[in-house]
Amino acid sequence: MASAGDYTNVDNATKAVNAGDLNNAVLDVVDKGLTFTANSGTAHKATLGTSISIKGAEDNSAFSTESDQGKNIYTQVETDGTIRIGLANNLDLGAQGSILVGSTSIVNGAVTGLSNTTWTGTNVQADRAATEGQLQQVSQAQIETNNTAVKYATSEQNGNTVVDYQNIVLAAPEAIVSKDATTNKISTTGGTTISNLASAGDYTNVDNATKAVNAGDLNNAVLDVVDKGLTFTANSGTAYKATLGTSISIKGAEDNSAFSTESDQGKNIYTQVETDGTIRIGLANNLDLGVQGSILVGSTSIVNGAVTGLSNTTWTGTNVQADRAATEGQLQQVSQAQIETNNTAVKYATSEQNGNTVVDYQNIVLAAPEAIVSKDATTNKISTQVVQPSVIWQVQVTTPMSIMRPKRSMRVI
Structure with a gap:
């Protein structure tokens, strides 16, 4: 089957898509990998294209005590990403269940020796296993229906019926297609619905690229990768799984006291996932900006x-x-x-002794020019001449301290 072209183009809305179209559409949005979780073990992230090992448990003894209460299957993600699947040691199949080991068959569900070998369409029990006899009847009815089903276009050429595998004739009114300007979703009114379309199989297999896919294929392909949500982790707190379409609350911390000791060493920002999924962001009490x-x-x-x-x-x-x-x-x-x-x-006199400054508390140095004093022999008058700074007065420490007499303050000439 040829490609339908751009699947977001409204002109292509009524065209059937092939597995190649589906593969490309899915790859546009789903090349994000898968996160696997189980009853126990750390979540394992696997990118698309890698292999996930899903193995049966070698020993169920650990599963019996750890499996979910009332359940029979237990899963565990191992450190290398292997997913182990095991049965609980004690299976609970319900009041009507039974298991036959060896020659014993599962009864009360009639896996073998079933009496319902014909199909009438009445007396249907939804949870009862069908038989190959019933399936044969339904298969025959399907063959008869196929005789009147929508088919490829045909033509007569030289007395032969030639099938045109490029075209299918659908006897229905032309479809009216519209696209929502806000959501970009395309809606179709009228046209023909194709039902009972078989699955195309593995849409990543190149051998299936030209096979028509049904809505189930599309739904399952999308669910394979997008129904996983997002897992949020932080410096502390348990990882929180949020499904798509829900809200994540990211708030500033009300009190940084808890962050200072738990924050990553050398970091200033601390995050914490709370039990309700709220992500708190705070500053360490002691910031280090380098x-x-x-x-x-x-x-x-x-x-x-x-x-x-x-x-x-x-x-x-x-x-x-x-x-x-x-x-x-x-x-x-x-x-x-x-x-x-x-x-x-006014300061005490000081001197240098052995490299140390020693304070002489018995003398005060007055920072004034030294005076030269002379006495007139005739008149006995005394005159003073300033010649250099440094007047030293000898003091006697009493209470209060008083200046007694000059030790060296003037020269008489």
Whole structure:
């Protein structure tokens, strides 16, 4: 069967598609792989095109205690992705069930020796096994129906009936096709519905590429890969499976206290999957932005070990907050005041001894020029001349301290 062309084109809506069309359509959206989970074991992600090993359990002893209560089949995903399938040690087939081992057959369901060998269409028991005798009747009816079924177009050529396998004649009114502008879904009114169309088989098999597919094939092919949902994991919390069409709530953390110890080492962002599937995102209590990192709060920034943009740039000595960072502007004011005080302060005399500065608390150095004093021999008047700085006064430490007499302050000439 030829390709129907672009399956999203409204002009192709009534054309039958082949398995190649189906394969290409599915590959457009489903090349995402499959995640396999079981009663136990870690979920295993397998990309399409790889193989999944599904094997029977070698020993059911582990399954009996771990299988779901009341169930007979237990599955387990192993570390290498192998899916193990096992029976519980104690099977529960219900009140009417039975199993025959050896020559014993399953009765009460009549697998063998069934009495319902003819098909009348009445007295139908939905859960009773059919027989090959009934199937033969239905098969014959199908053959008879086939004689009147829609068929390929035919023509007579030289007394022979020639079948045109490029065309099928459907005796029905022309279909009206429309496409929704919002959803892009295509709807068809009228036309002919083809029923009882056999499955094309494995749609990935190139040998089936030209076979017509039915809605069941399409449904099953899509369900093979898209009915898996999404599994969300985070730094902590149990993985959460969300089916397609549901909502995932991603919220900021209300309290970062839990994040600081559980966050990934060296990371600042922490995520957590909660039991209801909510994904919480928070900051670690202690951020590490690295050497090149920076933080900006309003006009204040922290970059390369420096905090800039602070508003308290002047020092008044009032409105002091003990734990608030000072600024270099304030320190400059205090430093300048200290320098000015140091320049005008009276200081104790000091000397260097063995590389150490020793303070002489018995003497005070006054930073003033040294005076030269002279006395007039006739008038006895004394005159003073400044010649060099450094006046040293000897002091006696009392309470309070007082200056006693000059030790070396003037010369009389």
